[in-house]
């Protein structure tokens with residue numbers, strides 16, 4: 001039997017009238033990865049802050065490797081590493097100085113802290129930049145440095161709050177590879193994300209969180225199986241055509257739409273096959289689609305299927321705009 | 327994956343927790359080192375800390391000084407203790423602004439997630455201010471000497487006066503630590519600090535005798551900490567009965583520390 005690296009039961013936290021967490025249970029076995037997936041304001045950061053001792057829950061309890069975070073916060077801190085939603089590195093220090101400082105504050109001893117700093121710079125591809133002040137780092141470099149600071153003391157339990165939000169696709173893939181390596185070394189990881197794709201790639205299990213509650217749990221495969229593996233989108237030139245097309249596509253999957261732009265959205269299990277069938281059907285009915293797309297389901301699709309409403313209008317777009325402004 | 331489906335942690339490992347005064351001091355020194363590095367990396371901070379007080383010495387010595395009559399005759403001797411106090415007072419803003427910035431940039435959260443001593447972030451900050459003040463005040467003494475500042479009570483009395491000054495600066499750093507933690511963003515911390523410090527430094531005996539002010543202002547000027555500290559340093563450095571003035575200055579500084587250290591530490595624990 002494996003033991004739990006993270007165990008939270010009934011976490012509740014309110015900010016005044018806003019209930020950020022409304023009874024959240026999380027259990028992460030040692031050496032596994034939990035993806036906490038949810039839209040803006042779902043309560044992801046609040047959960048991470050409670051688990052990392054930064055915030056006291058109003059109710060409920062949480063343990064890191066059996067250590068209660070409220071009763072023994074200092075002991076819990078020596079078991080965790082945290083990279084928050086926004087990179088928390090000192091801009092006026094060099095990358096190396098940031099790492100050495102974190103090492104010394106983790107009581108590694110000066111020479112050990114320096115050695116560890118060089119090791120991490122090397123591992124995260126920051127050796128060349130290590131001597132420069134962080135002010136001159138790109139967003140991706142900051143994220144990597146932030147992550148390496150969290151790893152200084154080799155914590156057995158790691159928390160990453162939206163580690164790749166705001167990164168370009170290339171930096172995101174790079175960071176994913178680094179995270180996969182860490183997990184390969186046996187680190188337990190709790191990762192929050194707004195991207196189903198990210199949770200899918202990195203997490204063993206996913207907990208979908210919305211308005212402070214976990215609304216679904218399972219492996220990525222299980223969630224997708226519930227949802228349908230692919231989304232087919234068919235757009236039409238006008239409402240009348242779209243209305244007629246509804247009858248044609250309905251049998252093939254879970255239908256939403258038509259929306260304002262006369263678009264139908266169908267979650268299906270076998271995208272390419274269904275696409276061909278839909279096209280045949282539309283052709284036979286003499287309905288010409290204006291747009292066509294097959295894509296992986298997004299967080300929004302998961303939400304649509306779980307709650308019957310979108311995660312938040314334009315949630316991902318808004319999130320990205322916020323991050324790049326920050 | 328329900329919480330009850332899996333067993334609780336089978337082994338509850340004893341986790342070593344580092345505590346004790348040596349750990350607090352060690353962590354504070356690491357944080358202080360970081361803040362002193364900032365001084366060398368941020369030209370604005372360095373200018374604020376060094377060039378500005380030197381400009382004040384020159385300004386008052388050569389521009390305003392001729393028009394200000396002081397007891398004892400030598401304005402530069404009267405002026406220097408005033409500039410010392412003004413310098414450490416405005417220098418203390420750095421603690422407030424720096425902490426507010428650390429809060430808004432998430433660095434405080436990072437520190438709070440580390441198994442470091444909780445009080446070390448504030449202690450390190452204020453310690454860095456103290457070290458910086460030693461450097462800045464040394465510079466000011468030298469600049470003062472160059473423009474005619476002379477101590478008449480010997481080196482020991484000067485050092486005693488400067489110790490009193492540094493203690494006062496240290497106390498003010500804790501005051502502004504609280505201001506920084508309460509405002510939580512750099513601009514607001516700065517904005518809150520100036521209306522506090524202007525009356526304290528200028529409506530004091532730092533640059534002109536309190537007796538030259540209108541009556542209502544005298545009441546304030548004669549009964550506030552900057553005047554107390556400046557008068558005590560003057561008495562120590564230039565001669566005259568110093569005992570009760572020194573006690574008064576000490577009382578102000580220690581009183582500020584007794585009130586503001588616990589308030590700042592408490593606020594730090596709550597922040598977030």
Ligand SMILES: Nc1ncnc2c1ncn2[C@@H]1O[C@H](COP(=O)(O)OP(=O)(O)OP(=O)(O)O)[C@@H](O)[C@H]1O
Pocket residue numbers: 015018019020038039040041042043044045046047085194
């Ligand atoms: N310090 C705070 N004061 C008041 N309300 C807060 C505070 N922090 C969070 N909230 C509110 O609590 C809710 C949950 O916030 P939280 O930051 O945990 O969400 P999140 O899932 O991390 O969102 P995001 O994806 O935008 O980071 C939101 O409604 C938010 O507005």
Ligand SMILES: [Mg+2]
Pocket residue numbers: 044045046085161
């Ligand atoms: Mg968040």
